[in-house]
Amino acid sequence: DAKTTQPPSMDCAEGRAANLPCNHSTISGNEYVYWYRQIHSQGPQYIIHGLKNNETNEMASLIITEDRKSSTLILPHATLRDTAVYYCIVHRNAGNMLTFGGGTRLMVKP
Amino acid sequence: GAVVSQHPSWVICKSGTSVKIECRSLDFQATTMFWYRQFPKQSLMLMATSNEGSKATYEQGVEKDKFLINHASLTLSTLTVTSAHPEDSSFYICSARKLAGGYEQYFGPGTRLTVT
Numbered sequence: 312d313a314k315t316t317q318p319p320s321m322d323c324a325e326g327r328a329a330n331l332p333c334n335h336s337t338i339s340g341n342e343y344v345y346w347y348r349q350i351h352s353q354g355p356q357y358i359i360h361g362l363k364n365n366e367t368n369e370m371a372s373l374i375i376t377e378d379r380k381s382s383t384l385i386l387p388h389a390t391l392r393d394t395a396v397y398y399c400i401v402h403r404n405a406g407n408m409l410t411f412g413g414g415t416r417l418m419v420k421p
Numbered sequence: 422g423a424v425v426s427q428h429p430s431w432v433i434c435k436s437g438t439s440v441k442i443e444c445r446s447l448d449f450q451a452t453t454m455f456w457y458r459q460f461p462k463q464s465l466m467l468m469a470t471s472n473e474g475s476k477a478t479y480e481q482g483v484e485k486d487k488f489l490i491n492h493a494s495l496t497l498s499t500l501t502v503t504s505a506h507p508e509d510s511s512f513y514i515c516s517a518r519k520l521a522g523g524y525e526q527y528f529g530p531g532t533r534l535t536v537t
Contacts, residue, residue: 347528354425354514354528355465398464408455409516409526411465 315399320416323393329386331415333399336380342403344375346384348395349414355398358384389419424448425517427529434505434536442500442532444515450495451517455526456488459512471498505536 316334323329335344345360359366359373361382366373372385386393398414424447434440444454453472457465469490471477477490489501498517502509512533516526 349465352512352531352533354427354516354531356528357525360525408467408470409465410467411457413464 315401315412317397317399317412317415319413320418322418322420323386323389325391325419325421326388329389329393329417329419331384331386331397331399331417332381333384334381335399335401338379338401339403342401344373344379344382345400345402345409346371346373347398347400347409347411348393349398350392350395355411358397389417391419391421393417394419423519423525423527425515425527425529427513427515427532429532430530431533432535434534436506436536437504439501439503440505440534442502442513442515442534444498444500444517444529446496446517446527449517449519449527451498451519452495453518454492454498455516455518456490456498456500457514457516459514459531465514468500502534505534507536510534510536 343360343362346358347355349355359371361373361375375382396414396416398411400409426445428443456468458468459465467480468483469477469479471490471492473492473495479485487503492498512531514531516528
């Protein structure tokens with residue numbers, strides 16, 4: 312699976328959009344980009360995934376660059392409850408085991 | 422749908438004893454369940470992959486005789502930490518993949534194990 316690089320931490324003001332970047336320059340054509348988040352002392356929560364088109368659901372939007380070497384997870388109106396560690400994972404099939412990197416610790420501040 | 426539960430949510434045990442952690446898929450059947458371990462301020466590390474009705478596959482460095490995994494049904498997998506030691510204190514998280522449907526994994530809430 313392709314390796315991902317994320318900033319270790321980010322701050323965001325409550326109510327503003329949180330844009331979390333992820334670099335995956337070695338991604339293969341059949342690999343998806345998955346995003347999970349982990350709120351303190353809880354299990355990871357699935358957020359969104361995509362292959363090459365941008366995706367949106369009730370939680371977030373995923374923007375994947377045309378060359379697929381990077382992506383951005385967007386939380387349009389961050390709340391204090393969005394404070395968590397966000398993991399970007401590149402994988403062919405998330406039904407198999409996932410390799411978690413360091414993730415980005417997002418702190419949403421009032 | 423796609424809820425995974427773990428029991429217990431936290432447990433304290435004495436060194437040398439064994440502890441069993443249950444992972445259940447509540448509203449779906451899971452062919453495969455995964456067990457992860459997470460130490461404080463670290464990321465999740467996969468311990469083993471559990472397939473219903475067959476032996477678990479352990480990651481390198483994980484002792485299969487110490488961490489016993491049983492996946493007896495499509496909704497239940499158990500992890501038993503045998504002869505626990507303080508260094509086994511960690512956050513244990515399971516996840517499950519649906520028998521049918523997409524490829525998302527659904528994670529349990531985790532079990533905090535403290536060995537004294």
